Amino acid sequence: MDADAGDVAIGAVTATAGSVSVVADTGSINEVGSGDSGVDISGTVLTLTAQDGIGGAGELDIETAAGTIKADTTDGAVDLSNMFPSAVTVNSLTTGAGDIRFSQSAGGDLMVVLAQTTVGAVTIGVSEADLKAETVIAGGTGRNVTLTTLTSGDVNVDSVTGSMWDALSSR
Numbered sequence: 001m002d003a004d005a006g007d008v009a010i011g012a013v014t015a016t017a018g019s020v021s022v023v024a025d026t027g028s029i030n031e032v033g034s035g036d037s038g039v040d041i042s043g044t045v046l047t048l049t050a051q052d053g054i055g056g057a058g059e060l061d062i063e064t065a066a067g068t069i070k071a072d073t074t075d076g077a078v079d080l081s082n083m084f085p086s087a088v089t090v091n092s093l094t095t096g097a098g099d100i101r102f103s104q105s106a107g108g109d110l111m112v113v114l115a116q117t118t119v120g121a122v123t124i125g126v127s128e129a130d131l132k133a134e135t136v137i138a139g140g141t142g143r144n145v146t147l148t149t150l151t152s153g154d155v156n157v158d159s160v161t162g163s164m165w166d167a168l169s170s171r
């Protein structure tokens with residue numbers, strides 16, 4: 001899917017055992033309408049590329065089911081909720097000015113290779129599994145990094161940079 005001009009609105013996209021690439025060169029990638037909690041995109045490898053943001057706050061977050069994820073936008077927020085039963089690798093979550101919020105549930109451990117903002121907070125949460133974060137950078141003044149595992153699971157970090165950061169395990 002490639003929108004050369006404008007936004008991409010996702011209803012439900014499924015590629016069984018395949019890759020999904022969604023590109024909004026000059027716009028954003030959003031859920032259709034006011035959003036819901038159902039899965040919007042399923043695939044083995046998921047690549048989302050936008051200019052003005054990927055997903056939105058609250059139920060406007062984009063629900064995904066993928067084992068390998070890249071989500072990069074020039075500016076704007078990144079709001080993704082991934083549900084996957086086995087290990088998940090997020091190779092890249094990046095934005096310029098905007099916050100990153102990523103959650104992982106349904107049982108798989110999460111490895112984040114890179115999550116970076118130029119000006120914005122980074123919040124990553126995993127439910128009932130482990131979180132490993134290699135490089136996390138929340139740029140700008142007063143932008144926090146928050147890494148959390150809910151219910152159970154370890155948090156392991158390598159290089160984390162933010163004005164303040166919390167690694168809170170088993171809240």
Ligand SMILES: [Ca+2]
Pocket residue numbers: 031035036037038039040062063
């Ligand atoms: Ca949805």
Ligand SMILES: [Ca+2]
Pocket residue numbers: 031035036037038058059060061062063
């Ligand atoms: Ca949603």
